Amino acid sequence: MNWQDRISQDPRILAGKPVIKGTRIAVEFVIELMANDWTESEIIQNYPRMTHEDIQACLQYASDLMKSERVYPHKVQQDGLNAATS
Secondary structure, rough: OHHOOOOEEOOOOHHOOOOOOOOOOEEHHHHHHOOOOOOHHHHHHHHOOOOOHHHHHHHHOOOOOOOOOOOOOOOOHHHHHHHHHO
16 A cells, blocks of 8 residues: 555645545544544545545555654653652
8 A cells, every 4th residue: 555646745735745636635634533433434435535445545645644753762761750859
């Protein structure tokens, strides 16, 4: 699955948020629905223009975004206390 085939970003649509191509349905909205226990069939029933492939593209987009995220570890303080609060 190549999410680029189904997800687009355009500064004129939802301020440039990634959306399912040809719609104003944001990727973050689809992810939020799923996080709130909506099933794929419930999403498609309520948003009939959306397909299984669109939902998979949203998930793949989110996965790729998380993979590219940079994490900068912080030094762990002894006993979890910050020196400023000691």
